[in-house]
Structure formats: C-alpha cells, structure tokens
Amino acid sequence: MAELQTNDGGGKKKKGGSKQKKVHVHVDFTPMVDMNMLLITFFMLCTSLSKPQTMEIVMPTNKDTKEDNQSAVKASQAITILVTGGDSIYYYEGQPKYDDYTTLKQSSYEPTGLRGFLLRRNGDAVTKINDLKKKKLDLKISATDYTKQVSDIRNGKLTPTVIIKATDAATYKNLIDVLDEMAICNIGKYVIDKITPGDRLLIKNKQSKSNSSANLAN
C-alpha cells in the first residue's frame, strides 16, 4: 500500500506566497517483508549451505602387480594400522611377530592416541611442513612452491609408510578417521590393504592376552 498524503487542508495559516504543497509519500513495506521472509524460508529449507568436502584417494591397481612393479617397504618404515570397530585401534611397526602379542599396540582415535604416535614417527616432516606453513603465511614463498615442497617432504625417503587394514566390523567412519589422521600427520605414503588371517590372529591374541598360535597355519 502506498499512500500519497497531500497536506493542503487548513492552509489558512500558511504564508501567503508559496504555493508548494507538502507531499508525504508513504509506501507500506509490510507485504514486501512478508514475501521476502517466505522466500528466505524457502531457501533455508531447500538448499544446503555447506558444500560437501571430499577426500581424494588413490588405490593400488589390481593389474600389473608383477614383482618388479612392487616396491617393498622397509620394515623400519612400515606401520600397519588395524582398524576394528569401536573406539580402539591397533598398530604394529615393521614386521609383526605372531607369537608375541605385545608387538601389537592398542591405541585410540584421541589426539594423544594414534595421532600422537604418528606425529612422533613423522616428526621431521611435520616440523618441516609447519615451517613451510609459516613461510607461506609470511608470504615468503608462493602457493605453488609451497604445495610442491610439501609433497616432496611428504613423499621423502625417510617418512613412514602406513598400511591401513580394516576388519569387516569397522565402519566407514573409522576408515575416514584413520585417513584423516594421515592428512593431519602429513603422511604421504599410505595404502588401504586387505586384512590377512595373521592380522586377525594378532588382534585376537591381543584381546585375550595369550600367545596362542593355533590359527597361525591358516
């Protein structure tokens, strides 16, 4: 509603000469506000604000797994993470000893758990990358240089290689959490692999705290 109010009534007290009328233009914005609110409600309900994030992973190929294509990982650099369901997670460094359940360590998704361990193992790379981050913030190096150097450090010779194995009891969230730790701890070399009977035995022994190797033959 818009109303145009001309104020010309009772003009007797007005000064004689000026004939200009005082015009109040008043537009009522209430319907406009109503409509806008409706539109806002529509947009709030029918759209999503956050665009989904994504995590890029590259899996090893099934094909051409000839001997010469496979690169053996040094035992001293290998970390195997066994993802089971629930809150706990197991890992061992290097070669597993199937007859000694203490080689398998239990950890958790807490910042002090797996992350603490990986940050310690990958300490060099993490400090280097943090330095680079600082340099980038101070605009000492360009973004392209930064990404190149970071990937160089991540894939350096001395950084650990992580093998992630998940049991069927694990959920997708567990897997993503572990992959997240890789990103947080700046580990460039990791792979998702199939779980072996030996790994299952290790977990079983760890849980029962016995060194039975009854199922080892399998």
Next chain:
Amino acid sequence: MSKAKVARKSTLIDMTAMSDVTVLLLTFFMLTSTFVKKEPVQVKTPGSVSEIKIPETNILQILIDPKGKVFMSLDKQADMVNSLESVGKEYGITFTPEEYQKFKLQKTFGVNIKDMKQFLALKSEAQDAELQNLGIPTDSVDNQFKVWVKNARISNGAELRIAIKADQATPYKVIKQVMNSLQDLNENRYNLITSLKVESSAKK
C-alpha cells in the same frame, strides 16, 4: 472528571529497514547455497579435515546407505540414457523411448536392471517410495554395480570423476566390496565425500 484523552498516534511502522535486511539475507542465501539433491536415503557423511571441494559437474556419485544399499547418480541426462542403453544391452534388455524419458528424470537410480522396466512403469511418487528399498546389486554373483560404472565411464569419457558418498555407520564390508569392484575396473582414483569437521590443529 474530564474524560481521559487518548492521544491518537499512528500505528504505522516503517518496514523499509526490515525489508532491507530481508533482501540482504535473501541475497546471501541465494548466492551461497546450493540446492539439495533429492536422495532416496538419508546419508550422514563422516567428518574430515579435508578441505578440497568437490567439483559440481561430471560426477558419478555412488551413494551407500547404512544397510549397504548402493545407488548411483549422474549429473548429465544424456549420459544417463547412454549408460542405461549399454547396461540394458549387456543384460539383453531394450527400453522404449518413453522409458528412457522416464529414466532421464530420475535424480538417483538404483534398481536391479531386470526390474528396471517394472520400476519405470510406476508413477513417480511410487518410484520414490519404492526406490529406498531397492539398490544396485553388488555381490560377486551378479555385480551390476560394476557394469553400471563401466558403462558410465564409457559414455562419459575420461573426465568423469567417481565420488563415494557413504553413511558413517556403513560397515566396511560394503565399502570394501564397492572399492574392490572399482579396483577391478581399474578405477583407482576417486573421491570420498565427507563433511567438514572442525579439528584442533595438528600441532602437538
């Protein structure tokens, strides 16, 4: 006593400022948000610290619900039709132009190819209700999922990106099956869709 005088005040409130605010809000919502795609199942993606945004076009999205049902969506309608045609050919099923037309309008598909004809004959409301109970078979006996991915790749070319969107409670068993199928097809690069998690920095 004299009658109390009620001052006659105008009750008009100036809504101009309010209107300004709402228009601003509206503009904000219109510019920043994206429309929610209709999905047959509600999926709650796990949080991650990854900050890469997913590209909007040329995506083959694989939707996996907590029970392990697999659905797929392609963003180009022409590709959907091509994929359906070639998948149908592999299973010896031919579709009529009307059926292609109906299939094109699907946002997400996930039906056993043998039941596809019956499914497409349903009304769209019935399709929505039915779809959440279906899903593409992924088991090793009849891995139609693999066939779909293979044909989507053929009709789309190398540009197509594969993205897996799974519920956080999905058992790893299902994910493994999907990943193995993709591995068999030599599709080794793909994206996992996650939502943003606020995480304290990696510093000790």
